[in-house]
Amino acid sequence: MLYFDKMLNRANFNAEKWSNTRQKKLFKKDHLHPMWIADMEFMTVPQTIIDIKKRALEGHFGYEYKSEDFFDSFIEWQKKIHNWHIDKSWIHTAPSVSSALPILIEILTEKEDGIIIQPPVYHNFASTVKSMGRKLYKSPLKLTFEFEMDFDSLEELMEKDHTKVIIISNPHNPVGRVWREDELRKLSILALKHGVRVISDEIHRDIILTGHKMVNMMTLGDDISNNTITLLSPGKTFNLSGQSIATAIITNPIISKNFNDFIHMFHLNHNNILSNTAFESAYKHGEDWYNQMIKQVEGNLKTLKEYISFKLPEIQLIEPEGTYLVWLDMRKLQPDPHLLLDALSEAGLAVDAGHWYGREGAGFIRLNLACPESHLHKAISLLKSAVESLRVPSN
Numbered sequence: 001m002l003y004f005d006k007m008l009n010r011a012n013f014n015a016e017k018w019s020n021t022r023q024k025k026l027f028k029k030d031h032l033h034p035m036w037i038a039d040m041e042f043m044t045v046p047q048t049i050i051d052i053k054k055r056a057l058e059g060h061f062g063y064e065y066k067s068e069d070f071f072d073s074f075i076e077w078q079k080k081i082h083n084w085h086i087d088k089s090w091i092h093t094a095p096s097v098s099s100a101l102p103i104l105i106e107i108l109t110e111k112e113d114g115i116i117i118q119p120p121v122y123h124n125f126a127s128t129v130k131s132m133g134r135k136l137y138k139s140p141l142k143l144t145f146e147f148e149m150d151f152d153s154l155e156e157l158m159e160k161d162h163t164k165v166i167i168i169s170n171p172h173n174p175v176g177r178v179w180r181e182d183e184l185r186k187l188s189i190l191a192l193k194h195g196v197r198v199i200s201d202e203i204h205r206d207i208i209l210t211g212h213k214m215v216n217m218m219t220l221g222d223d224i225s226n227n228t229i230t231l232l233s234p235g236k237t238f239n240l241s242g243q244s245i246a247t248a249i250i251t252n253p254i255i256s257k258n259f260n261d262f263i264h265m266f267h268l269n270h271n272n273i274l275s276n277t278a279f280e281s282a283y284k285h286g287e288d289w290y291n292q293m294i295k296q297v298e299g300n301l302k303t304l305k306e307y308i309s310f311k312l313p314e315i316q317l318i319e320p321e322g323t324y325l326v327w328l329d330m331r332k333l334q335p336d337p338h339l340l341l342d343a344l345s346e347a348g349l350a351v352d353a354g355h356w357y358g359r360e361g362a363g364f365i366r367l368n369l370a371c372p373e374s375h376l377h378k379a380i381s382l383l384k385s386a387v388e389s390l391r392v393p394s395n
């Protein structure tokens with residue numbers, strides 16, 4: 001897969017992942033080999049690059065509206081890839097999933113209301129809830145033979161008077177679960193019973209690995225759909241995160257109106273013109289690229305898995321079902337998350353530390369597999385050095 005083997009030169013373009021300033025701040029070292037941050041070391045869909053270039057060369061950047069083609073490309077994608085039939089009236093846009101989330105929290109809750117999350121989970125959930133003066137309720141995932149939702153703790157938290165919202169990540173970042181229908185149904189029924197709204201962050205929904213299936217939560221029934229808001233974006237799917245465009249799918253007319261009012265109040269409906277082009281083009285022309293990208297990620301996962309099982313048996317790789325991220329249990333080598341991160345940085349590797357996703361993630365690390373094989377090979381050799389430095393010498 002030639003296209004996916006080409007190393008880019010992102011360090012010269014202010015890529016956060018490659019920034020020495022950012023690395024120094026977080027890892028106390030710079031020039032580390034970056035396997036952190038959820039964006040890709042791949043160029044995006046070739047036709048999208050052409051379309052953005054063409055649009056830029058037009059040279060006029062006045063106000064524009066989102067065309068029918070913009071919405072159609074998204075609707076067609078969801079139909080084709082996920083067999084999900086979305087009505088145009090359900091689609092709301094926002095600059096990013098991270099900005100749609102606080103808008104939803106603002107319209108669905110009041111100060112001091114409780115919001116449930118399931119750590120270890122994408123760190124912005126906790127920081128957004130806390131920064132908005134809402135109570136953070138944690139229902140940690142349980143690790144049995146796989147990561148599972150803890151329905152007893154969920155029910156206990158939902159029963160509390162002021163619990164108004166649960167935010168779920170599906171596929172789950174960082175543990176890689178793609179929630180099954182029975183799990184989503186059980187969660188939705190509990191939420192309905194206790195008057196708790198569900199925000200389903202499905203930014204990783206397109207990256208489903210072979211053998212697994214993404215369930216469209218909002219097709220599980222009208223009552224479930226009207227109690228759920230789904231957040232989507234082309235960012236993870238096509239490596240377009242810097243383009244800043246996302247969607248919120250809302251069928252509930254009251255939530256829809258409130259979301260719209262908020263978006264218009266702050267004039268958040270005008271994205272960058274180039275982001276509109278990128279969005280439409282990638283959903284319209286990105287399917288081949290997308291299929292190859294998944295193959296590349298799956299190939300990388302296989303390489304990493306084989307290496308770990310033969311050479312680094314102290315590491316437990318949590319098999320991802322979705323996302324291009326892999327969650328590694330390093331606790332046998334070093335349970336202290338700070339010492340673990342120091343050892344990895346010392347070896348020259350920048351990873352996402354498990355404890356950034358909540359204390360439940362301590363002793364784990366997250367690696368990003370959306371990269372050329374050569375980038376992964378270097379990461380594996382640095383991981384090996386880190387493991388060797390952590391191994392307790394036997395007498």
Ligand SMILES: Cc1ncc(COP(=O)(O)O)c(C=O)c1O
Nearest residue numbers: 038096097098122173203233241
């Ligand atoms: C689960 C999840 N939600 C949201 C985001 C950020 O989305 P955006 O770039 O649209 O703000 C990320 C980025 O890693 C993520 O993993």
